[in-house]
Amino acid sequence: MKTKLLATAAMSVIAAAIAFNTPVSADDHDHDHDRDHHFHEVQTATPIKHLVVLFNENRSFDHYFATYPVAGNPPGEIAFHALPHTPQVNNLANNNLLTNNPNFTNPANGTDAANPFRLDRTQANTASQNHAYTPEQLAYDNGKADLFPKNTGRGTAGGVGAFGTKGQVMGYFDGNTITAIWNYAQHFAMSDNAYTDTYGPSTPGALEVIAGQTNGVQNTVGTSNSIPDGQGGLTLINDTDPGYDVCSSKTSAFVMTGSKNIGDLLNDAGISWGSFMGGFDLTQTNSNGTTGCARSSFSSVTGGSTADYIPHHAWFQYWPSTANPTHARPSSVAAVGHTMEQDGHTKDPANHGYDLDDFYAAVKAGNFPAVSYIKLPAFQDAHAGYSDPLDEQQGTVDLINFLQKQPEWKDTAVVITYDDSDGWYDHAYVAPTSASYDPTADQVNGPGQCGTGVSTQPQGPGVNGKPVNGRCGPGTRIPFLVISPFAKHNFVAHNRISQASVVRFIEDNWLHGKRLGGGSFDASTGSIMDMFDFRGEGSEDKLFLDPSAGTIVASAPDHDHDHDHDRH
């Protein structure tokens, strides 16, 4: 009995060791020699050969930049002092909206009425808000942006140590908490005019950043959070799990039809790319014993554990062409980013869908894809309620410290942006450029109204080229940063862009400006080129930050991302 148990235990320890060390094909060609050689052969319109898109969760622009670059700096806290000549951003402080704010003076907010208020670093863990398609529209109140407390109230409490209050939606962080993001903004480029392409929560945002499209929904199980588009089809307005994912809900899921996403275009052109999501590798077991779709991590900030992988954030799983339904493992580290295995004619089982660990492994092995879409494990994705800005800072800084240490950094650009605002207050409003007239769901300009009216402003086209409902936008203003040796230094871009601007950049840089068609927003959205300066060779200055404090350090801490999912 004793021997048998010992043997069993030993086998599981060995099995775990094998799972951690992802199978690497026998040490193939000399990486150092060929490193980046392939990428210099790939033609790009700009010097950028590697784009990394870090897509975090649920924060509005004013919620992160309300008083930028001025922080409260209470005694004893990590201080933030702005660099000279920091440009003005369109925030609350610069628009005199910190007091006598319409969300405080509008009686329709009732007892929830509140002015904007500072959230302290100890309040990183907060309750989350209601950030669905219709409540967000109602909060903007035909452009007055004065009904946030009334409409985007609390979602979940957010853990026993969380902060919550009426009118909480008016809270904002400053550089004493989101120190890293403010430091990145000071040393690289950001936009103060970036929007979600439509109102609504995570899944619409995930679809927009890879396809600029939420129309063409086809339910595979049960119903989805869609509305009839008026042309016999459906448009997604809120969250639903992807139809091609073993981790998805068994009662409600959908797929996208009649459209393509940027992965399809990259496949057609033979450009390497990948989706890298925390928790995607179901064969791994975390240090707390969780595995499969239930892999979870503990956060000492929230005091709780949350599942690493969230199916309704899994962008490429919504199209059969780019899905990896069983989360199959890539055949080798060298195959990461490629459609085929190393033999050149067997389709790699992973189909461009990988774990975040695979990104780190591939880059370390000299196999840095051209385009990488990244989701941190959920406890670090910034979504209020189960994540928080301090855990977000840790995961974000680890990634960017790591990238700056790579030889490929000189040709790399990192975009940090968000899938939705969570309903956090933001004062800026854009009159809809993509109209929608669903009698219930659309409310921003009046009941059933998003736009000036069907006769003066018909809805934009859907996947079949006909006007469709459900794509009311632009939606909410979100942070958007570009970190790169070619990013302008301490720069703020003011031209209006959106999540689909990421798609547009990829198309403009690698695909000669090809567009997805079918009403995708890539054709009408703004360009992020203003945040770059491509004259010269790019800056040699790097910005290494401490992952926990967000402060500037001389060189990157040696903590390269390891396989320890036991983070504090």
Place this chain on the structure above:
Amino acid sequence: MMRNSHLSWLLGAGLLMLAGATFAAEQSLPSGENPHPVHLRRPPAAPLSAMAQLGQQIFFDASLSSSGQLSCASCHSPQDHFGPPNKGPVMLGGADLKLQGARAVPSLAYLERQPNFSIGPAKDDDDNPVSLAQVAASAKDARLVQKTATQTAAAAANMVPQGGLFWDGRADTLQAQALFPLLDPHEMDGGSVERVAGKLQHAPYADRFAPLFGPGIFSSPRMLVSEAMFAVARYQFEDPGFHPYTSKFDYWVEGRARLTDAEMRGYRLFNDPKKANCGGCHLDQPTKDGLPPLFTDHEYEALGAPRNMTLAANGDPAHYDLGICGPTRTDVAAETQYCGMFLTPTLRNAATRHAFFHNGVFATLQQVLDFYNFRDTNPEKVFPRAADGSVAKYDDLPRRYWANVDVADPPFDRHAGETPAMTAQDEADIIAFLQTLTDGYQPGAPKP
């Protein structure tokens, strides 16, 4: 399966498969040591933030009460592991300190990992929040796994109420919890949010608010009190005194203490489904990543404890404290399947308490164990007799809710006339084990 006498069996279903460790069937060690020590991860110790220091000031400020004599610390006494310092079932409060609190004072210790209130395991991702009524409705026909010390993982998925603070889970955060006693007329009797805000504005620590919350903080009494309650919560979250994990049992787990024979026997009985089966609900395993056990699964049960006639409110025979479904908590009143259910508390420091269960009807651990032991086999030993001489079993629960009482989880699965689960010696041994859960033990040197 292992025989009961083997120490290794104590580790139950939550086997500690840490890297390198193997699970071997060994004889129990006569020295009382743990043959498989585990390193426990305690919360990080760091100087209190400015927010927590402010909260500490407020926690000890008795001027916030109408009597001027009650602070949070009066009922949540640091010397009593943040539980009540008195011997009665409840504390007295109000303007003259003469009014009974509604229920026994819970300890504020060991709440830093308390989950939010939910029915069934919590759903983290809230982009589509579902109402409690909807979840309760879908949970009604769910099959429940029996809660025994040897299958705690399976029972964790039961679609039953769990989490939250107070005996009825009506607050999710420590911030929300702190406001109730402050305003309760039977407790600190703070009067109103406006009155409390006025006191905070003139407190000796008033100059600490503006740097943390901005200069406009005093213009909104509601926001000021919210932030003050958060500061109190932050003090509890950060100060190691609220979650020290320094009991003899913690050090035994880490290989730095030996249990006596009685304590060891009590530990086995604690985890024996055929004996006390305490471990079915009062989970005693460290988590897989080394967090110390909290001795609760945070779930609710209706145990049908006897009515406490020393509580003035119980002088009215029509008055019943029904826990989740009311009367203090009001948002889940329609879910009568939960009437009579109260939160499972931690057993850490339970040996130092003098009031057990929501109504403080038991004053000693002996009485608690007698209740578990005799409730079904010899109810006459734990319930009073009615006027006609019959035993008034479940006298603190209206008959229409008797179906809610737990009769499935051992030792509550026995019947009148059957042999009780424990002998007198068993009960004494379990009490000896429970005494090892008291903080402040001085351990031996750490193992290399």
